[in-house]
Amino acid sequence: MPRVTAPAMSPHSAAASCHVARSTSGRVASRRWSLVAPPFVRTVGMALLMALLVVLLSGGCREQRPSVVSTKPASEAFTPVPAKLDEPGVRATDFVLTDQSGEAFDSRSLAGKVWVGSVFFANCPGPCFRENQALADILREIDSPDLVVVSLTCDPDNDTPEVLRRYADRFDADLSRWKFLTGDMATIKTIANESFRLPAEVGVHSERGVVFDRQGRLRGGFHLLQADRVDLLKKLVREVLDESNGESTDEPLPATPAADAPSAAPSTSAGADR
Secondary structure (H helix, E strand, C coil), rough: CCCCCCCCCHHHHHHHHHHHHHHHHHHHHHHHHHHHHHHHHHHHHHHHHHHHHHHHHHHCCCCCCCCCCCCCCCHCCCCCCCCCCCCCEEEEEEEEECCCCCEEEEHHHHHEEEEEEECCCCCCCCCCHHHHHHHHHHHHHHHCCEEEEEEEEECCCCCHHHHHHHHCCCCCCCCCCCEEEEECHHHHHHHHHHHHHHCEEECCCCCCEEEEHHHHHHHEEEECCHHHHHHHHHHHHHCCCCCCCCCCCCCCCEEEEEECCCCCCCCCCCCCCC
C-alpha cells in the first residue's frame, strides 16, 4: 500500500502556523477570562489600561521640537527671579513684538503701568491654560486700568496673531489690558531670559508670572499654578499699584538697551521662589 507522506513544511509556514495557533489560543484565553472574571475586575482592568494610555500620550508642557540655541552658556542664560525683590531691579529691556491683532506692540507703551509678564504657547496641553486662567482671574479681581498682562508665546511659528486672538477669546480677555505677543523666537527668548528672568525655548517655558512696576523695573514673581502663590502675586501687584508713579526715582535708572543688543547677565538674588 503506498505511503502517503505529508508535504514538508517550510520554516515560514511553520512560523505562520505557530502564530495562528498562538493567536487562536490567545483569543480563547481572552474569551475565557472575560467569561470567568467578575464584571468589577473587568471594569478595573479597563480603567487601569485607559490611565496607562493617558500617561503615555500626555507629554507635559513641552513639544518635541529642536530648541533655539542660546548664545550664552546654560548657567548664564537667565537668573531666576526671587518671589519679591528687596530693591527694584533694573528696567526691562525695551522691545517691539506683534500682538494678537497683528499690530506692532512697543513695550514703551507700558510706561506708568504696573504689568505682569508670562510665557506660554497656545497648543500647550494643560499647564498653560491653568496659567492663563490664573492671570484672567487676577485681571478680573484687580480691575484697574493701570494693570496690564503681557504674555509672550514661545511657539511663534504656530502662534500667529490670528491664533493668539482666538486663544484670547477663550479667556474673554480685555485686549486693552492683556497683550498676547508673538515675533522672532530669538527676541522672545532674550526678553524672557534677561527681562522676565524666566526660561524660554520653543514649546518650553516656566509657569510663573513676574511683576514690573510703573518704571518697568522687575519687582518679583510667583508660580501661577499654586493658589497660595497666586495670592502672593496679587498682594505684590496691589502693593506696587499703591506706589506713586514717581516713587523711588531719585537716582537715574540704568539705560535700557534694545532687545537684540547684548547685555550683562542680571545679578543673582537669594531666595528665589522655585
